[in-house]
Amino acid sequence: MSSVFSVRCLSDYFKEVVEKDYHKYNSSISLGSCIHLAQGLFHMADWTFTYQKSLLESLEKMRFKSEKDIYPHLANKNRSFGIIRDIANASKHVSLRKPSTDIKNASDLKVESRGYGMGTFGDGRYGGVNPVVSDGNQIEYLDIHMRAVFQYWSDFTKSTQAG
Numbered sequence: 346m347s348s349v350f351s352v353r354c355l356s357d358y359f360k361e362v363v364e365k366d367y368h369k370y371n372s373s374i375s376l377g378s379c380i381h382l383a384q385g386l387f388h389m390a391d392w393t394f395t396y397q398k399s400l401l402e403s404l405e406k407m408r409f410k411s412e413k414d415i416y417p418h419l420a421n422k423n424r425s426f427g428i429i430r431d432i433a434n435a436s437k438h439v440s441l442r443k444p445s446t447d448i449k450n451a452s453d454l455k456v457e458s459r460g461y462g463m464g465t466f467g468d469g470r471y472g473g474v475n476p477v478v479s480d481g482n483q484i485e486y487l488d489i490h491m492r493a494v495f496q497y498w499s500d501f502t503k504s505t506q507a508g
Contacts, residue, residue: 355389355396359502363389367495376456380436382491387433389498390415397505404501419497420445425490426497432487447483457484 352358363385370382393401394412401415402408409415420427424446431448435441440450448454 355392355505356502358392359389359498363495363498367491370491374456376454379454379456379487379491380432382495383429383432384436386429386491386494386498387416393501397501400505401501404504417445423493423497425493428485428487428490429494447485 350361352361363382366378366382366385370378391412394409394415398409405418407418409418416426416430420430427445428448431441431444431446432454435444435448435451435453441448
C-alpha cells in the first residue's frame with residue numbers, strides 16, 4: 346500500500362522543507378545547502394501570506410498587501426532577512442538590479458574552506474567549511490543570519506499551532 350503526502354499548510358511547508366533544509370545546512374555545508382535553505386526561508390513569506398496573514402500582521406503591527414511586502418518590512422527590523430532574500434533572489438535571477446545588501450549576484454555566495462585550527466573569531470565555524478557572502482571587499486559569515494531567520498519562522502510557525 347502506498348501513501349501520499351502533500352504540503353497543505355504553513356506548518357507542513359516549514360516542517361517538510363525549511364526544517365529539513367536547515368538540518369542539512371548544519372550537517373553538510375555546500376553551495377546547494379546554502380541556496381536551498383535561503384530559498385526555503387525566503388518562501389516562508391508566500392506561505393505565511395496565504396495561510397497566516399492576519400497572525401503575521403498582528404505580530405508585526407503592519408498590514409501586508411502582498412507577500413512581496415513581508416521581507417522588506419522584516420529586513421528593516423533585522424538585516425538577516427535582507428541577506429536571505431538577496432541570496433534566494435540572486436540564486437534564481439543570477440544578478441540583482443536592486444539588492445538590499447552587498448549581495449549583487451550569485452557569485453557573491455561562496456563556501457570557504459579553512460584548515461582546522463584557523464578560527465573565524467566567533468563569526469563562522471571553527472575550521473572546516475564556512476558559508477559566506479562576499480562583495481569583494483568584505484566577507485560575511487552566514488550562520489548567524491541563517492539561524493536568526495530560521496528561528497523567527499520557527500517561533501512564528503509554533504505560534505500558529507498554539508492554543
